[in-house]
Amino acid sequence: MIVPEIPKDSKHPEIRVRGAEAADEPALAALDRATWSTLHAVLPASGPGQPFFDERHLPAHYLVADAGAEGAVGYLRLVPPTPMACHTHVRQIQGLAVAEAARGRGVARTLLRAALDRARAEGATRITLRVLGHNAPARALYESEGFTVEGVLPGEFLLAGAYVDDVLMGRSLLG
Known part of the structure; x- marks a missing residue:
């Protein structure tokens, strides 16, 4: 899938969204470590050599x-x-993670739209997510794509010494 809103020049090549493969593990593990932040993560950062894929996190x-x-x-x-x-x-x-060098190029929106398409193709009629309350950029992206806040768990996580809300968002895939 190629989304036309991504700039198409030598500095910003087209972004193609595809399913992951086992061979992606080193690159995705490195991306996961590089993008880890308490802005969006509640689990500790994974260390070098830790697997990205496991029995609960399959390439599929x-x-x-x-x-x-x-x-x-x-x-x-x-x-x-x-x-x-x-x-x-x-x-x-x-x-959802995007490399620092690729931010501002519509990568997150492209992935999100591809996820909506995949969910529909799998027969889903609804999609949900959880986002940390202080992650304003992610919340704005999700809202711009039709997600609404369906619940808030106040102070659900203690991250870097501050209590952070867990915001539940969702949207219909019908229509």
Whole structure:
């Protein structure tokens, strides 16, 4: 998938979104470590040599933003939120990262739109996510793509000495 809003010049190559492959593990692990921040992460940063993929985080769960020679410049994790049959109509975004050098080029929006398309293709009618209350840029992106706040867990996390809200957002995939 190529999104036309990405500038197409030698400085900003086209971004292609594709499913992750096992061979992406080193690049995605490095991207994950480089982008880790308490702005969006509640778990400690992973260390060098720790696997990116495991039994709960399979390549099939990830979309990768590929910028040609630059390689993977972002990823998004999209999964069913639970294994329950009554929940199969929902997909949940459980991670989105964009390399610092690729920010401001529409990579996150491109990944998000690709996730909406994939969720619809998988038969989902609803998509949800959780975002930290202090992550204003991510919240603005999600709101601009039709997500609304559906709940807030006040002070749910203690990060870097401050209590941070857990904001639940979602949107319909119908229509």
